[in-house]
Amino acid sequence: MKINCLIIDDEPAAQSILKIFIEKIDFLSLVAICNNAVEALSELKSNSEINLLFLDINMPKISGLSFYKSLQNPPFVIFTTAYPEYAVDGFNVNAADYLLKPFSFDRFFTSINKVVDKLNVKTTLTTSEESIIIKVDKRLHKVTISSIFFIEAFGDYVKIYLENEFLLTNNRLKNILTLLPNKMFVQVHKSYATNLRKVTIIEGNQILINQYKIPIGLKYKSEFLNKFNNE
Known part of the structure; x- marks a missing residue:
């Protein structure tokens, strides 16, 4: 950005x-x-x-x-x-x-x-393919896009999961997704979006990323599988 x-x-x-x-x-x-x-x-x-x-x-x-x-x-x-x-x-x-x-x-x-x-x-922040700026409390974090594993809606906040930590920001899932390249990130559930490049295992209606199990919602499954197969 x-x-x-x-x-x-x-x-x-x-x-x-x-x-x-x-x-x-x-x-x-x-x-x-x-x-x-x-x-x-x-x-x-x-x-x-x-x-x-x-x-x-x-x-x-x-x-x-x-x-x-x-x-x-x-x-x-x-x-x-x-x-x-x-x-x-x-x-x-x-x-x-x-x-x-x-x-x-x-x-x-x-x-x-x-x-x-x-x-x-206003969700008008522009981004580059390399990084976005995420506000956590009163600090601004520069986050490399490729380092994001998945995103989770969490009440009035969003958790952005990296390899060994997550950032908690006061925002909405759909707003964060507007900052990310849609060829790389896809919503898989009303509360989750994943980085397609981090997905290694799909098991039934779940995605396994590291130790995390992420549900796949029925209404999102078709688009997710289509993008995953073409990644």
Whole structure:
């Protein structure tokens, strides 16, 4: 998963700090740095894959707030400014967060967590074939897709089973499945989905993966067997 970011700020020092912080988080990707709203608009028009703006509110000619309000279907935004009185205005346009300069990396990371939460709710997180980001409590875990054995719905949570452990995340099974390649993962029961590449034994209406026995629901069996036989 990558969250593609755009910095829009007229202060070189602020640009530098944001760039350093973004580089510390491996699922953030800095697309460009813009000095003003005009440059930013041009960048947004040429790149539809930008997910997140770090937008300074107090900029010359066009303020960050005015610029953001003018956008059609804008990306998520984290406003940055040295002026706390702008905070209310920022949240009135549904900002993911508001960073008051100067801010620490811990505070920056908290803002990123809020963006990940919003992306998860909308189930629009993009993924690569290599890894996804899973939130467990207040931490973000980068999980290699091929290391996932199976997934289990567990009340309001989902257990993601790896070789010697599982991660418990507050999410829904169908949301997690949207983050995974459907050629590799298939739902086999209302509460289970498996990595086809980890399945070695099918015994009646059960799948054996390591020490685990996973039930196969009748309504899912045909699709599972079809994908398993073509894997």
